[in-house]
Amino acid sequence: MKITNIHQSLVPDEDASSSSDGGSSHSSDYHNPPPRKKPVRVNYVLSKSFPNLDEAKAFAKESKKWSPHYSRKMLNNSTKHHYHCRFLRDCPARMHLLESETGTELYVADIEHPHPLNIVIKPYGMSDEVKAKINHLYQKGMTAPRSLLRRLKADGLGEPTKNQVTRYIQVTFKDKKKNV
Ligand SMILES: [Zn+2]
DSSP, rough: OOOOHHHHOOTTTTTOOOOOOOSSOTTTTOOOOOOSOOOOOOEEEEEEEEHHHHHHHHHHHHOOOOOOOOOOOOOOEEEEEEEEESSSSTTTEEEEEETTTTTEEEESSOOOOOSOOTTOOTTTTTHHHHHHHHHHHHHTTTTHHHHHHHHHHHHOOOOOOOHHHHHHHHIIIHHHHHHO
């Protein structure tokens, strides 16, 4: 019997018919779940509530952790807006906004990101905050990338790569010197 499922679309690996432990084990042919893949149980935890979708979306955007993925209307007239991890494409972490008439709720899957959340992926993707800090330190005489990196880390400004810092310094400061 097929259940049209809201649930399966949400978590493809979830075992939709995981209910019965009422001793049906004797009829082995009755319901034969393929034993190949262990179903992954994902629990979604209510993280935050918003008066409306716009505010929820703004919050998701500001968190800089999530990218919108797709939206789906639910049978009960609510809409689920699914989000992916913004840092890594293959990251298993998930989040969705559940939009209903009464408000919007943010649910986060209880899956850990298998990576730090302050990683910087793009070569020049350092935040303005980090750049400002580097400018400041560099002008105070801290010019060695290794020292700068140590300082950024100590100040909780993430951990850009040495390459990023080196290139940033080159572009920002060496060129200026030439012009002077
Ligand atoms: Zn992630």
